[in-house]
Amino acid sequence: MGRQGFGRIAVTTVVTLGVGMATAVPAQAEEGEVEPLAYVALGDSAAAGPLIPDQDPNLACLRSDRNYPRVAADALGADLTDVTCSGAKVSDFAGQQFGFLPPQYDALDEDTDLVSLTIGGNDVELVGAALSCVNLLREPLGRSCAERFTEGGTTDRIAEDIDAWEPVLAQALGEIRDRAPHAEIVVAGYGTYVREGGCWPVQPVWGRDADYVQGSVNRLNDTLERQTLAHGGTYVDLAAVSVGHDVCAPHGERYLEGLIPTSVAAPLHPNAQGMAAFGAALAEAVGVPAQPDEAL
Numbered sequence: 001m002g003r004q005g006f007g008r009i010a011v012t013t014v015v016t017l018g019v020g021m022a023t024a025v026p027a028q029a030e031e032g033e034v035e036p037l038a039y040v041a042l043g044d045s046a047a048a049g050p051l052i053p054d055q056d057p058n059l060a061c062l063r064s065d066r067n068y069p070r071v072a073a074d075a076l077g078a079d080l081t082d083v084t085c086s087g088a089k090v091s092d093f094a095g096q097q098f099g100f101l102p103p104q105y106d107a108l109d110e111d112t113d114l115v116s117l118t119i120g121g122n123d124v125e126l127v128g129a130a131l132s133c134v135n136l137l138r139e140p141l142g143r144s145c146a147e148r149f150t151e152g153g154t155t156d157r158i159a160e161d162i163d164a165w166e167p168v169l170a171q172a173l174g175e176i177r178d179r180a181p182h183a184e185i186v187v188a189g190y191g192t193y194v195r196e197g198g199c200w201p202v203q204p205v206w207g208r209d210a211d212y213v214q215g216s217v218n219r220l221n222d223t224l225e226r227q228t229l230a231h232g233g234t235y236v237d238l239a240a241v242s243v244g245h246d247v248c249a250p251h252g253e254r255y256l257e258g259l260i261p262t263s264v265a266a267p268l269h270p271n272a273q274g275m276a277a278f279g280a281a282l283a284e285a286v287g288v289p290a291q292p293d294e295a296l
Contacts, residue, residue, distance in 0.1 A: 124216075130205075134205060195214075221237070
């Protein structure tokens with residue numbers, strides 16, 4: 001199996017281009033009435049919420065009705081079209097994922113008020129990279145994945161993949177703007193999956209390899225943020241939201257699950273508690289004040 005698909009102190013670490021906080025404006029209906037925001041959610045499994053109950057009856061995408069787009073939509077009173085799909089890459093925005101799903105772009109039109117997306121983990125195969133870092137025995141009884149991916153420090157294959165992918169992201173954001181010209185575009189990054197130094201053997205990844213994996217996630221987040229701002233969008237920093245709630249946190253405090261999940265969610269993915277916090281962060285970025293007690 002190759003390297004396969006997968007997100008900075010408070011919820012308010014939101015970076016926007018423009019004045020203050022982004023605000024998506026819904027269409028006016030009849031005089032005195034405001035239609036709900038027309039909200040389209042794009043993205044991969046980090047947005048879809050694989051295995052978190054309840055799952056969409058169409059199981060192809062492993063999409064939860066408690067994922068962050070749904071949490072945000074409920075907070076915003078928005079009309080959500082959720083086309084997030086586990087395993088998605090940018091190519092699936094325009095193509096038919098699995099050979100039969102409609103392109104995610106098809107959900108966008110000139111009436112769309114708000115678009116959210118999380119994307120890139122599958123394009124650069126971060127989950128597969130993380131899984132290859134498992135070492136059940138202490139150093140030196142095994143091989144460091146950081147050494148393998150960097151060839152002893154002479155290069156960095158994942159960093160090179162992320163850098164090469166950046167123009168693909170830029171093109172996708174431009175296409176979203178063309179298809180939804182009036183929409184606020186909100187990009188949510190990936191979380192803080194593992195704290196500095198890791199927590200071997202709770203999560204069987206050596207400390208230096210844990211730092212390498214999270215460093216790669218951070219590099220991807222930096223790319224997402226840079227291109228989001230360059231295209232006039234809003235970046236929501238879920239790595240900040242999840243500090244202290246990583247895969248090393250005690251059960252009940254995790255927003256992201258480890259190799260062996262402690263709640264119903266996919267390994268190395270957000271759980272329901274994480275999705276609640278992430279959805280609250282996105283809603284706050286769009287203009288709804290945070291409700292910590294409800295989100296958590």
